[in-house]
Amino acid sequence: MGIQFKQVSYQYQGIKTKYLALDNVSLNIDQQGEFIAIVGHTGSGKSTLVQHMNALLLPTSGELIVFGQKLPPKKNEKINHLRQKVGLVFQFPEYQLFEETIIKDIMFGPKNFKISDEEALIRATNAAHIVGIDDTLFEQSPFRISGGQMRRVAVAGILAMQPDVLVLDEPTRGLDPKGKTELMNIFVNLHEQKNQSIILITHDMDIVSQYAKRVIVLEAGKVVFDGKKEDLFEHENFDSFHLELPTPLKILKHLEKTLNIKYKPFYDFDSLYQHLKEVKL
């Protein structure tokens, strides 16, 4: 089970132009226990890749298996049910809100998968509580709340479908630092409590170093790195990926240069602090 990419390529087709967005991508994503960050330049095919995971885009060549369903599908095979199993939160998901009230909007997803109104309401309430939307807000219009709250409502709309795998396309983009941390904590909790696989696209290396277990680096549609984050930041060709170092590693490198503290990688601020206490300046 899970998601398997087997030499998947995807080509966008214009009138005179063709653009290879994914080039021979092979990946294996487990149903449980994964926390994957997908990084790469804009235009490197990150969004195209995640849109394959819930069959919004179908490979132009190669094969993709999502929860046992082969893609591209045979004729007359329905693929809509895959979108319940793989929940995809788009960039700026607040634009997809449309219902009169917040709770109705969150219920929209489950109801599309033929779940009864009562059950949908229960799921929606749960999802709203997970993202920290109060019961008092339920009957308000989704257009009258702040941008950060709209983002949470939109995420709740996906969570209410109770997907097995959660895929997020730059979930923290455009949020303030506090909103960023809060939203990331929601995903970390989901991951830790339910051991749910989470895949997220990000440009923020601090998020990668703090939360991700596995990192996939894309460049011009090709997977150039796929492995643990520790291996990524210690990779001998790290510069060739054109990525930034996360802040803790930057500090450590700087300290090595200026104070001659021997470099040892730590990926979040707590362990960095502990380390500095140990070496005692």
Add this chain to the structure above:
Amino acid sequence: MNSVMIGQYIPGDSWLHKLDPRIKLLSVVIYLVAIFIVPLKTDITSFIVLGALFLGTLLLTISARISVFKMLKGLKSIIVLLTFTFVIQVFSVKEGTMITAEPIQMSISIASIIAIILIIVVYQLTKRYIKFRVLYFLLAVIAIFYVQAVLPYIEITHYQLEIFDEGLYKSLFIFIRITTIIITTSLLTFTTMTTDLNYGVESLLKPLKIIKVPVDIFAMLLSLTLRYIPTLLIETEKIMKAQASRGVDFNESTLKEKIVQIISLLIPVFVISFNRSEDLANAMEVKGYIIGAKRTKIDQYKMGFNDYLTAVFSIIIISAVIYLKVIG
């Protein structure tokens, strides 16, 4: 959504791309008028004139370095309409001499109905493997009529098909006329950027300013509208995908579900376009745009040799067509 050919711009650097937009727009209008002036008659001159105009558009397409094959492929969306008018003409016009020696007995029988269904099924199943799909479609249409003539077994009802040469000529004439018109107008949008097109419209409408028509506002409206069609299409596609991720299935659903789905698409698109238009208005104001104020242009259009030549040619073409109409 990429399959929509009509109205798109295809970048290039042929002489048609470089032509002054005013001249291009004017020439297209003249050309269209010329096509309509050619009388719908069955004499040979009408056909030669129309054929020449048709060949002219094909030559223009080639000279714009747009593949004729692709251009004809773009006509696919109207082929059903074209065939329909063709069939109607053939059936309804009862003038001139009959081509068939006697009326053909067309029978709608069990045998022919089964054959028709078979043809349609085979057509639907095999059409994806056929390169010249339009030709294939026409063949299928001909086959459908052919089996009605040759399979009279277990007859239900029958009718008589009388094909007159006039009907055939007229339908062919209309067929070519519509094709030519569509190719000509497509050629305009294929080779002209919307900004250029907008400039062309603006300067051609300039005389209306004398009677206090706010031409520049209309021109700005037009250019903004044209400019935002692709943007809105992209946004719509994004929202469609986002809602598809929430389980909306735009392909297979009942009518009641479809209504909710369309609402789930419309409201976000409206919200986005309102936001966008507000941002755009602010951005324009920040950059000093004042409605109705005199503006200079970054591109100064200068008429060159090609432009004058084109104008002269257009006038020659329409004069020739009018002359032929008058003497004919």
